[in-house]
Amino acid sequence: MVRENIPIYKTREENVAYMDQILPIKESFDLIRRDLFIGGRVSSFYFINGFNSDDTMLKIMDSLLKVKAEDMPENVWDFSSACIPYVEVEVLFDFDQVFKNLLSGVTCVFIDGYQACIAIDCRTYPARSVEEPDKDKSLRGSRDGFVETLVFNTAMMRRRIRHPALIMEMQEVGDSSRTDVAICYMGDRVDKELLHNIRSKIKSIQTDDLRMNQQSLAECLFRRKWYNPFPKFKFTERPDTASACLLEGKVVILVDNSPSAMILPTSIFDIIEEANDYYFPTLTNVYLKISRALINVMCVFLTPVFLLFMQNLNWLPKVFAFVAVKDTVNIPLIYQLLMLEIAIDGLRLAALNTPSMLSTPLSVIAGLVMGEFSVASGWFNSEVMLYMAFVAVANYTQPNFELGYALKFMRLELLVLTALFNWWGFAVGTVLVVCSICFNKTLSGRGYLHIRLT
Incomplete structure (x- = not known):
């Protein structure tokens, strides 16, 4: 489907004809159109089976069916505010937004006489429980973890940071996938230049889809050099770790369908950090970090x-x-x-x-x-x-799986050079390892050994 900002037609028949022309209503069993009479006018509901809350939709339809013809407002805005007893209701005026909302699970309604589409967001995505991730466990911390549903992930961070400065911007990436990407930051603490850089990079991404979700986004944001295997980002599946990074002034990027958060900026000291470091006393924390580094x-x-x-x-x-x-x-x-x-x-x-x-x-x-x-x-x-x-x-x-393999590749490089050239090879390999770390750049443009003093 080509993304075009085609305005909504004046009559319901024209809108339904265009929707049925673009969408495979007859071929795809989960794309459903339901026609009802609301206030003496014919209306068409479009929704995706499996994304709706049946109980919520039943209550909304029951309320709409009780609207009488003499009570129908002339303006679509008045109808959406007076006749739909629900919170998340939006009025759309072009088909590009209609298809985006519909294919995301939002119910779209066309009513005869209104040159607009009413979007009712009563989605219930299939989701697993917010259990603690297997890879990044904590001895004393919380036992919840990110899931594949973006709204759940933002809610877990919002629950921990009850401050009006917490901002979560929504972006869209991918011509076909149209994947939701949330940029989360504290407005009073974030590095404005870094935020502008991240925002402009995400907006300028030209790709058909984010087929591997967060990893695809990472590759689009930063084209890594194949000969330097060290990771450019820090990932975490723990909402408490992501919230702590937000309070430190960092930027957290969430991608829909991905159960982890991308944290920027980062350094090698951030990457080797784990969740337990936040829960132990300072002396224990420092000892664990030094032990892990050694x-x-x-x-x-x-x-x-x-x-x-x-x-x-x-x-x-x-x-x-x-x-x-x-x-x-x-x-x-x-x-x-x-x-x-x-x-x-x-x-x-x-x-x-x-x-x-x-x-x-x-x-x-x-x-x-x-x-x-x-x-x-x-x-x-x-x-x-x-x-x-x-x-x-x-x-x-x-905890970082990617860093583990980067260290492995450095070890293999040292082994081969040492076997071939003896101590000369070991010396050259050591220099290459040090240069790979020191000259590695992250998305923020800072060096890998950069330490942010707060």
Whole structure:
């Protein structure tokens, strides 16, 4: 359907003919047209089955059927305010807005004699419960989480911030999908330049659809460089975290059909932050952040440093002589490390696609096969298995899935360069890792290491 601002016709027959021409009323079972007499005039209701609140629509229709011909107002505005006992009622004057509202679930009514369409918003979207997200759990925080319905998500943040400065702007992106995007911010605390930048970027997006919702929007907002895998945004599925960021003066972007919020601006310090950091005392909070940062550093450098020392055993201090590989090395260490990197991802993918009732026994089997038997068979050395086990667990110490894979790619880069060029390769790889972090730019134009002082 081509988006055209065609005005509403003068007669109901013309409006119904045009609507039936554009919409596949006969072919699509969930697109329904219902004709009724209201005040002696023929009216046509258009709605989508599954998006309506049947009880609410029944009460509205019952009230409209009681309107007498002599009580019909001459003006459509007077009719919508005097004859429709409902809160969310809007009068539309062009078909572009009619189709947008109708296909979003709003009931659209054409009444003979009115050159307008009355939109009654009594939508009830199918939605799951606002349960705590599996990935971003909190020990002491609230137990609710974002869902796929945009209105529910904004309501959960509005419930936490009862301040008139909280603004939630609605935008529309995608010629076909026409996806709703909400820009949320505190009007008295937000960075005005950042807000203007985000608003103008969203308005200038030229795309047919946001098929992957928030990820598609992120790609449209910031064209990332393929060689820098570090994330440019912070995502959260927790409304308490998003509300805390709003109160810090940040911008939160919500996309309909996406159960997470995009937070801007961000830095690497924000990305490694988790929900528990907001609920613990300052000393505990700082300790957890430092521990998480050190573990992330070890996640990148542990196996490359181990490989470097195994290639240069004379560099190994006597106090750390015990870390040297004692058993026979049947397969070069670099190949063992790379195979285990792929094997760990294979186990992770298998866990995602394994039914919950089978996850425990299959995890035990995988642990035995990958652990004891792989070492006993001579494929892997026990030291390599130990360090890779630490790396696999360390990837889960921070909540951002995308950052975990960015650290993994940096580790693989270091491993390959170290294996090829020894300490020269390790030095060059370290410089590349540091440059990837230091010169990484986010949507706000700030560096990845930028710290905002408030």
